[in-house]
Amino acid sequence: MVPMDRLDQIVERFEYLEAQMASGGGDIAQLGREYAELRPVVERIAAYRTLLEEIEAAEAMRSDPEMKSLAEEELEALHARRPELEAELQMALLPRDEADRRPAIIEIRPGTGGEEAALFAGDLLRMYQRYAEARGWSFDLVEMQQSELGGVREAVAHVKGADVFARLKFESGVHRVQRVPETESGGRIHTSAATVAVLPEAQDVDVRIDPNDLRIDTMRASGAGGQHVNTTDSAVRITHIPSGIVVTSSEKSQHRNREIALEVLRSRLYDMERQSADSARSAVRAAQVGSGDRSERIRTYNFPQGRMTDHRIGLTLYKLDQIMAGDLDDVIDALTADAQATLLAEMDE
16 A cells, blocks of 8 residues: 555645645646646545544544444454555546646558548547547548548548547547458458557647748648639648658648648657657557557457457457447446556566
8 A cells, every 4th residue: 555654745745736735836837737637536545544533533433342242343343444545546546647638630541452441530539529520529630631542541630628638539540451452352251550649749848849940831732633612822841950840731821731731740740759758668668559460459340240449458348339439438448447447567677
Protein backbone atom coordinates (compact mmCIF):
# COMPACT_ATOMS: atom_id res chain seq x y z
CA MET A 1 0.00 0.00 0.00
CA VAL A 2 1.07 3.63 -0.52
CA PRO A 3 3.09 5.04 2.43
CA MET A 4 1.02 7.26 4.70
CA ASP A 5 3.56 10.09 4.50
CA ARG A 6 2.91 10.34 0.76
CA LEU A 7 -0.82 10.55 1.40
CA ASP A 8 -0.13 13.31 3.95
CA GLN A 9 1.86 15.26 1.32
CA ILE A 10 -1.04 15.04 -1.15
CA VAL A 11 -3.54 16.31 1.42
CA GLU A 12 -1.20 19.14 2.42
CA ARG A 13 -0.83 20.17 -1.22
CA PHE A 14 -4.61 20.10 -1.67
CA GLU A 15 -5.13 22.28 1.41
CA TYR A 16 -2.47 24.71 0.18
CA LEU A 17 -4.22 25.03 -3.20
CA GLU A 18 -7.55 25.57 -1.45
CA ALA A 19 -6.05 28.37 0.66
CA GLN A 20 -4.38 30.00 -2.35
CA MET A 21 -7.62 29.99 -4.34
CA ALA A 22 -9.53 31.45 -1.40
CA SER A 23 -7.00 34.28 -1.06
CA GLY A 24 -6.94 34.98 -4.81
CA GLY A 25 -3.19 34.47 -5.02
CA GLY A 26 -1.32 32.91 -7.95
CA ASP A 27 -2.64 31.75 -11.29
CA ILE A 28 -6.26 30.92 -10.44
CA ALA A 29 -6.80 28.87 -13.60
CA GLN A 30 -3.72 26.71 -13.01
CA LEU A 31 -4.52 26.33 -9.31
CA GLY A 32 -8.07 25.35 -10.20
CA ARG A 33 -6.95 22.63 -12.60
CA GLU A 34 -4.58 21.08 -10.06
CA TYR A 35 -7.21 21.39 -7.33
CA ALA A 36 -9.80 19.61 -9.49
CA GLU A 37 -7.33 16.81 -10.29
CA LEU A 38 -6.42 16.28 -6.62
CA ARG A 39 -9.94 16.47 -5.22
CA PRO A 40 -11.04 12.88 -6.06
CA VAL A 41 -7.70 11.60 -4.76
CA VAL A 42 -8.12 13.45 -1.45
CA GLU A 43 -11.70 12.15 -1.13
CA ARG A 44 -10.42 8.58 -1.44
CA ILE A 45 -7.62 9.29 1.05
CA ALA A 46 -10.24 10.58 3.51
CA ALA A 47 -12.37 7.45 3.04
CA TYR A 48 -9.34 5.23 3.56
CA ARG A 49 -8.26 7.09 6.70
CA THR A 50 -11.78 6.86 8.11
CA LEU A 51 -11.70 3.10 7.56
CA LEU A 52 -8.36 2.79 9.40
CA GLU A 53 -9.74 4.82 12.30
CA GLU A 54 -12.82 2.57 12.46
CA ILE A 55 -10.60 -0.52 12.46
CA GLU A 56 -8.51 0.94 15.29
CA ALA A 57 -11.63 1.75 17.31
CA ALA A 58 -13.04 -1.74 16.79
CA GLU A 59 -9.74 -3.29 17.84
CA ALA A 60 -9.90 -1.27 21.06
CA MET A 61 -13.45 -2.49 21.67
CA ARG A 62 -12.26 -6.12 21.69
CA SER A 63 -10.70 -5.60 25.11
CA ASP A 64 -14.18 -5.10 26.56
CA PRO A 65 -15.73 -8.56 27.16
CA GLU A 66 -19.24 -7.20 26.64
CA MET A 67 -18.29 -5.59 23.31
CA LYS A 68 -15.91 -8.26 22.01
CA SER A 69 -18.44 -10.16 19.93
CA LEU A 70 -19.81 -6.97 18.33
CA ALA A 71 -16.29 -5.64 17.74
CA GLU A 72 -15.17 -8.82 15.98
CA GLU A 73 -18.24 -8.75 13.77
CA GLU A 74 -17.53 -5.13 12.87
CA LEU A 75 -13.83 -5.86 12.23
CA GLU A 76 -14.74 -8.61 9.80
CA ALA A 77 -16.87 -6.19 7.79
CA LEU A 78 -14.22 -3.45 7.92
CA HIS A 79 -11.39 -5.75 6.82
CA ALA A 80 -13.59 -6.97 3.95
CA ARG A 81 -13.93 -3.35 2.74
CA ARG A 82 -10.23 -2.53 3.04
CA PRO A 83 -8.93 -4.19 -0.18
CA GLU A 84 -11.58 -2.41 -2.24
CA LEU A 85 -10.74 1.01 -0.78
CA GLU A 86 -7.02 0.39 -1.19
CA ALA A 87 -7.52 -0.57 -4.85
CA GLU A 88 -9.58 2.59 -5.47
CA LEU A 89 -6.91 4.71 -3.79
CA GLN A 90 -4.12 3.12 -5.83
CA MET A 91 -6.06 3.78 -9.04
CA ALA A 92 -6.52 7.41 -8.03
CA LEU A 93 -2.78 7.73 -7.37
CA LEU A 94 -1.69 6.37 -10.74
CA PRO A 95 0.50 8.83 -12.66
CA ARG A 96 -1.54 10.79 -15.17
CA ASP A 97 -0.51 11.59 -18.70
CA GLU A 98 -1.05 15.35 -18.84
CA ALA A 99 -2.10 14.98 -22.48
CA ASP A 100 -5.02 12.66 -21.69
CA ARG A 101 -7.59 15.46 -21.54
CA ARG A 102 -6.48 17.08 -24.77
CA PRO A 103 -8.08 16.92 -28.21
CA ALA A 104 -6.26 14.68 -30.70
CA ILE A 105 -5.08 14.55 -34.28
CA ILE A 106 -5.75 11.22 -36.04
CA GLU A 107 -3.72 10.36 -39.12
CA ILE A 108 -4.72 7.34 -41.24
CA ARG A 109 -2.77 5.99 -44.22
CA PRO A 110 -2.89 2.74 -46.19
CA GLY A 111 -0.03 0.28 -45.69
CA THR A 112 0.57 -2.96 -47.58
CA GLY A 113 -2.22 -4.02 -49.91
CA GLY A 114 -2.70 -1.48 -52.69
CA GLU A 115 -6.24 -0.31 -53.40
CA GLU A 116 -7.72 -2.68 -50.81
CA ALA A 117 -5.51 -1.06 -48.14
CA ALA A 118 -6.83 2.35 -49.19
CA LEU A 119 -10.43 1.11 -48.94
CA PHE A 120 -9.73 -0.30 -45.48
CA ALA A 121 -8.16 3.02 -44.43
CA GLY A 122 -11.46 4.62 -45.40
CA ASP A 123 -13.34 2.07 -43.27
CA LEU A 124 -11.16 2.94 -40.27
CA LEU A 125 -11.77 6.64 -40.83
CA ARG A 126 -15.54 6.07 -40.75
CA MET A 127 -15.18 3.83 -37.68
CA TYR A 128 -13.47 6.59 -35.70
CA GLN A 129 -15.89 9.20 -36.99
CA ARG A 130 -18.85 7.15 -35.75
CA TYR A 131 -17.15 6.55 -32.40
CA ALA A 132 -16.61 10.29 -32.03
CA GLU A 133 -20.25 11.00 -32.88
CA ALA A 134 -21.43 8.43 -30.30
CA ARG A 135 -19.37 10.16 -27.59
CA GLY A 136 -20.53 13.64 -28.56
CA TRP A 137 -17.11 14.72 -29.87
CA SER A 138 -16.48 16.90 -32.90
CA PHE A 139 -14.66 15.23 -35.79
CA ASP A 140 -13.26 17.62 -38.40
CA LEU A 141 -11.36 16.45 -41.45
CA VAL A 142 -8.21 18.48 -41.93
CA GLU A 143 -6.86 16.64 -44.98
CA MET A 144 -8.45 13.99 -47.19
CA GLN A 145 -6.88 12.41 -50.24
CA GLN A 146 -8.97 9.71 -51.89
CA SER A 147 -8.00 6.87 -54.19
CA GLU A 148 -9.60 6.15 -57.57
CA LEU A 149 -12.11 3.73 -56.00
CA GLY A 150 -13.03 5.99 -53.09
CA GLY A 151 -10.51 4.69 -50.59
CA VAL A 152 -8.21 6.86 -48.51
CA ARG A 153 -4.65 7.71 -49.48
CA GLU A 154 -4.28 9.99 -46.49
CA ALA A 155 -6.72 11.31 -43.91
CA VAL A 156 -6.03 13.70 -41.06
CA ALA A 157 -8.80 14.55 -38.59
CA HIS A 158 -9.02 16.88 -35.59
CA VAL A 159 -11.08 15.38 -32.76
CA LYS A 160 -12.30 17.53 -29.87
CA GLY A 161 -14.21 16.58 -26.73
CA ALA A 162 -13.83 15.19 -23.22
CA ASP A 163 -10.76 12.96 -22.68
CA VAL A 164 -10.25 12.43 -26.41
CA PHE A 165 -6.55 11.54 -26.31
CA ALA A 166 -7.03 9.29 -23.26
CA ARG A 167 -9.59 7.22 -25.19
CA LEU A 168 -7.83 7.14 -28.56
CA LYS A 169 -4.12 6.96 -27.75
CA PHE A 170 -4.02 3.15 -27.84
CA GLU A 171 -5.27 3.16 -31.44
CA SER A 172 -1.82 4.09 -32.79
CA GLY A 173 -0.34 1.24 -34.78
CA VAL A 174 -0.86 -1.04 -37.76
CA HIS A 175 -4.38 -2.37 -38.27
CA ARG A 176 -4.60 -5.50 -40.41
CA VAL A 177 -7.68 -6.62 -42.33
CA GLN A 178 -8.53 -10.05 -43.74
CA ARG A 179 -11.44 -10.14 -46.17
CA VAL A 180 -12.48 -10.64 -49.77
CA PRO A 181 -11.80 -7.27 -51.45
CA GLU A 182 -14.39 -5.57 -53.61
CA THR A 183 -11.79 -5.71 -56.38
CA GLU A 184 -11.43 -9.52 -56.08
CA SER A 185 -13.55 -11.52 -58.54
CA GLY A 186 -12.37 -14.96 -57.42
CA GLY A 187 -13.62 -14.73 -53.85
CA ARG A 188 -10.16 -15.12 -52.31
CA ILE A 189 -9.41 -13.64 -48.90
CA HIS A 190 -6.70 -10.98 -49.00
CA THR A 191 -4.66 -9.45 -46.18
CA SER A 192 -3.81 -5.75 -46.17
CA ALA A 193 -3.06 -3.07 -43.62
CA ALA A 194 -3.45 0.58 -42.70
CA THR A 195 -1.55 2.69 -40.17
CA VAL A 196 -3.15 4.90 -37.54
CA ALA A 197 -1.29 7.57 -35.56
CA VAL A 198 -3.00 9.47 -32.74
CA LEU A 199 -1.27 12.65 -31.53
CA PRO A 200 -2.28 14.91 -28.63
CA GLU A 201 -3.14 18.42 -29.74
CA ALA A 202 -0.33 20.82 -28.90
CA GLN A 203 -0.90 24.21 -27.31
CA ASP A 204 1.01 27.39 -28.11
CA VAL A 205 3.03 27.06 -24.91
CA ASP A 206 4.11 23.51 -25.78
CA VAL A 207 5.88 24.26 -29.04
CA ARG A 208 7.35 27.52 -30.28
CA ILE A 209 7.66 27.60 -34.07
CA ASP A 210 10.05 30.07 -35.67
CA PRO A 211 8.33 31.52 -38.77
CA ASN A 212 11.73 31.49 -40.49
CA ASP A 213 11.70 27.68 -40.23
CA LEU A 214 8.56 27.42 -42.38
CA ARG A 215 8.03 27.22 -46.12
CA ILE A 216 4.39 27.89 -46.98
CA ASP A 217 2.99 27.01 -50.41
CA THR A 218 -0.52 27.48 -51.77
CA MET A 219 -2.00 25.14 -54.33
CA ARG A 220 -5.27 24.07 -55.86
CA ALA A 221 -7.29 21.61 -53.77
CA SER A 222 -8.09 18.35 -55.53
CA GLY A 223 -10.47 15.44 -55.00
CA ALA A 224 -10.41 11.75 -55.88
CA GLY A 225 -8.45 10.95 -59.00
CA GLY A 226 -6.92 14.40 -59.09
CA GLN A 227 -10.12 16.12 -60.14
CA HIS A 228 -10.31 19.71 -58.89
CA VAL A 229 -13.05 20.39 -56.37
CA ASN A 230 -12.61 24.15 -56.63
CA THR A 231 -10.86 26.58 -58.93
CA THR A 232 -9.00 28.71 -56.39
CA ASP A 233 -5.54 28.14 -54.98
CA SER A 234 -6.88 27.68 -51.45
CA ALA A 235 -5.02 24.60 -50.19
CA VAL A 236 -2.01 25.28 -48.00
CA ARG A 237 1.10 23.14 -47.63
CA ILE A 238 3.51 23.98 -44.79
CA THR A 239 6.99 22.48 -44.63
CA HIS A 240 8.89 22.64 -41.35
CA ILE A 241 12.44 22.85 -42.67
CA PRO A 242 14.39 21.65 -39.57
CA SER A 243 12.32 18.46 -39.13
CA GLY A 244 11.22 17.91 -42.73
CA ILE A 245 7.58 17.55 -41.64
CA VAL A 246 5.06 18.49 -44.35
CA VAL A 247 1.43 19.31 -43.50
CA THR A 248 -1.40 20.05 -45.93
CA SER A 249 -4.90 21.43 -45.38
CA SER A 250 -7.45 21.71 -48.19
CA GLU A 251 -10.53 23.57 -46.94
CA LYS A 252 -12.02 26.39 -48.99
CA SER A 253 -10.58 29.19 -46.85
CA GLN A 254 -6.87 29.73 -47.38
CA HIS A 255 -6.60 31.62 -44.08
CA ARG A 256 -8.31 28.79 -42.18
CA ASN A 257 -6.12 26.23 -43.97
CA ARG A 258 -3.03 27.99 -42.68
CA GLU A 259 -4.36 27.87 -39.10
CA ILE A 260 -5.29 24.18 -39.38
CA ALA A 261 -1.96 23.19 -40.93
CA LEU A 262 -0.08 25.00 -38.15
CA GLU A 263 -2.19 23.18 -35.53
CA VAL A 264 -1.30 19.80 -37.04
CA LEU A 265 2.36 20.75 -37.43
CA ARG A 266 2.52 21.90 -33.81
CA SER A 267 0.95 18.61 -32.66
CA ARG A 268 3.45 16.55 -34.66
CA LEU A 269 6.38 18.50 -33.22
CA TYR A 270 4.91 18.17 -29.72
CA ASP A 271 4.59 14.42 -30.20
CA MET A 272 8.24 14.26 -31.28
CA GLU A 273 9.25 16.10 -28.10
CA ARG A 274 7.19 13.71 -25.97
CA GLN A 275 8.90 10.76 -27.60
CA SER A 276 12.40 12.10 -27.09
CA ALA A 277 11.60 13.00 -23.47
CA ASP A 278 10.39 9.47 -22.73
CA SER A 279 12.56 6.80 -24.34
CA ALA A 280 10.33 3.99 -23.10
CA ARG A 281 7.26 5.54 -24.71
CA SER A 282 9.23 6.12 -27.87
CA ALA A 283 10.17 2.45 -28.08
CA VAL A 284 6.55 1.39 -27.54
CA ARG A 285 5.24 3.77 -30.19
CA ALA A 286 7.86 2.70 -32.73
CA ALA A 287 6.92 -0.92 -32.14
CA GLN A 288 3.24 -0.08 -32.59
CA VAL A 289 3.36 2.05 -35.72
CA GLY A 290 6.11 0.27 -37.63
CA SER A 291 6.28 0.52 -41.39
CA GLY A 292 2.77 -0.51 -42.39
CA ASP A 293 3.82 -4.02 -43.38
CA ARG A 294 1.13 -6.65 -42.73
CA SER A 295 3.44 -8.56 -40.34
CA GLU A 296 3.63 -5.60 -37.93
CA ARG A 297 0.17 -5.30 -36.48
CA ILE A 298 -1.55 -4.39 -33.26
CA ARG A 299 -5.00 -5.54 -34.38
CA THR A 300 -6.61 -7.83 -36.93
CA TYR A 301 -10.10 -7.40 -38.41
CA ASN A 302 -11.21 -10.76 -39.86
CA PHE A 303 -14.40 -10.21 -41.84
CA PRO A 304 -15.20 -13.85 -42.81
CA GLN A 305 -15.20 -14.81 -39.11
CA GLY A 306 -16.70 -11.53 -37.86
CA ARG A 307 -13.75 -11.30 -35.49
CA MET A 308 -11.51 -8.54 -34.16
CA THR A 309 -8.35 -9.45 -32.25
CA ASP A 310 -6.11 -6.99 -30.42
CA HIS A 311 -2.75 -8.73 -30.29
CA ARG A 312 -1.26 -6.55 -27.53
CA ILE A 313 -3.61 -7.90 -24.86
CA GLY A 314 -4.90 -11.07 -26.53
CA LEU A 315 -8.47 -9.74 -26.74
CA THR A 316 -10.81 -11.31 -29.31
CA LEU A 317 -14.36 -10.08 -29.91
CA TYR A 318 -16.86 -11.59 -32.32
CA LYS A 319 -18.74 -8.36 -32.99
CA LEU A 320 -16.88 -6.95 -35.97
CA ASP A 321 -19.94 -5.29 -37.53
CA GLN A 322 -20.57 -3.30 -34.35
CA ILE A 323 -16.90 -2.38 -34.00
CA MET A 324 -16.68 -1.09 -37.58
CA ALA A 325 -19.84 0.90 -36.82
CA GLY A 326 -17.95 2.71 -34.05
CA ASP A 327 -18.67 0.50 -31.03
CA LEU A 328 -15.10 0.64 -29.67
CA ASP A 329 -15.66 1.02 -25.94
CA ASP A 330 -15.09 -2.66 -25.09
CA VAL A 331 -11.72 -2.61 -26.86
CA ILE A 332 -10.58 0.74 -25.48
CA ASP A 333 -11.73 -0.11 -21.93
CA ALA A 334 -9.72 -3.36 -22.03
CA LEU A 335 -6.59 -1.57 -23.30
CA THR A 336 -6.97 1.13 -20.63
CA ALA A 337 -7.38 -1.48 -17.89
CA ASP A 338 -4.26 -3.31 -19.10
CA ALA A 339 -2.23 -0.08 -19.06
CA GLN A 340 -3.48 0.70 -15.55
CA ALA A 341 -2.56 -2.80 -14.36
CA THR A 342 0.96 -2.28 -15.70
CA LEU A 343 1.28 1.02 -13.82
CA LEU A 344 -0.03 -0.59 -10.63
CA ALA A 345 2.56 -3.35 -10.94
CA GLU A 346 5.30 -0.74 -11.35
CA MET A 347 4.07 1.08 -8.22
CA ASP A 348 4.31 -2.14 -6.21
CA GLU A 349 7.90 -2.84 -7.29
